[in-house]
Amino acid sequence: MDYKISVQELENTPTKTANINFEEKIDGINCAEPITADLEVTSLGDFVEVKGRVKGKVKLECDLCLKEFDYDLDFDIDEMFAKNSLMENYSQETEIKEGQFVEDLQGNDEIDIYDLLYQSVILNLPNKKVCGINCNGDKFQKEENLTDPRMDVFKNIQIQPKDK
Numbered sequence: 001m002d003y004k005i006s007v008q009e010l011e012n013t014p015t016k017t018a019n020i021n022f023e024e025k026i027d028g029i030n031c032a033e034p035i036t037a038d039l040e041v042t043s044l045g046d047f048v049e050v051k052g053r054v055k056g057k058v059k060l061e062c063d064l065c066l067k068e069f070d071y072d073l074d075f076d077i078d079e080m081f082a083k084n085s086l087m088e089n090y091s092q093e094t095e096i097k098e099g100q101f102v103e104d105l106q107g108n109d110e111i112d113i114y115d116l117l118y119q120s121v122i123l124n125l126p127n128k129k130v131c132g133i134n135c136n137g138d139k140f141q142k143e144e145n146l147t148d149p150r151m152d153v154f155k156n157i158q159i160q161p162k163d164k
């Protein structure tokens with residue numbers, strides 16, 4: 001199935017809005033279940049906004065014990081695309097406010113929802129992948145915490161015995 005949105009066609013609809021119900025495994029991501037997304041694509045003059053909720057289950061490898069585990073995805077996306085190269089002097093992706101990026105379509109008529117979802121899933125994976133609280137590898141994590149420089153303060157605390 002094709003998940004490309006034509007900006008021109010979007011402009012020609014009375015509401016300037018398109019709804020996409022995505023349900024598919026995404027190439028390049030180890031999906032345990034298809035990724036689902038209910039997205040609303042709206043033309044806002046110079047920009048196109050893609051908003052919605054993404055859910056799914058992916059297989060990740062635990063950083064500590066290297067076992068594969070299922071990770072539930074559930075996040076919102078809110079992406080802006082600039083139709084024309086408004087921002088010639090900036091890089092292709094510009095942050096307009098904290099956490100919100102505008103991607104420049106650079107005259108391209110198409111927004112590739114499949115690619116957008118791929119990027120969003122990758123960005124929403126945890127930095128530290130741990131299979132669970134009972135992970136066999138958790139001793140490594142504890143050792144790591146002890147070498148955290150912020151923990152040094154505790155090593156220097158000495159309890160003074162009270163003189164009688």
Ligand SMILES: [Zn+2]
Nearest residue numbers: 062065131135
């Ligand atoms: Zn583990």
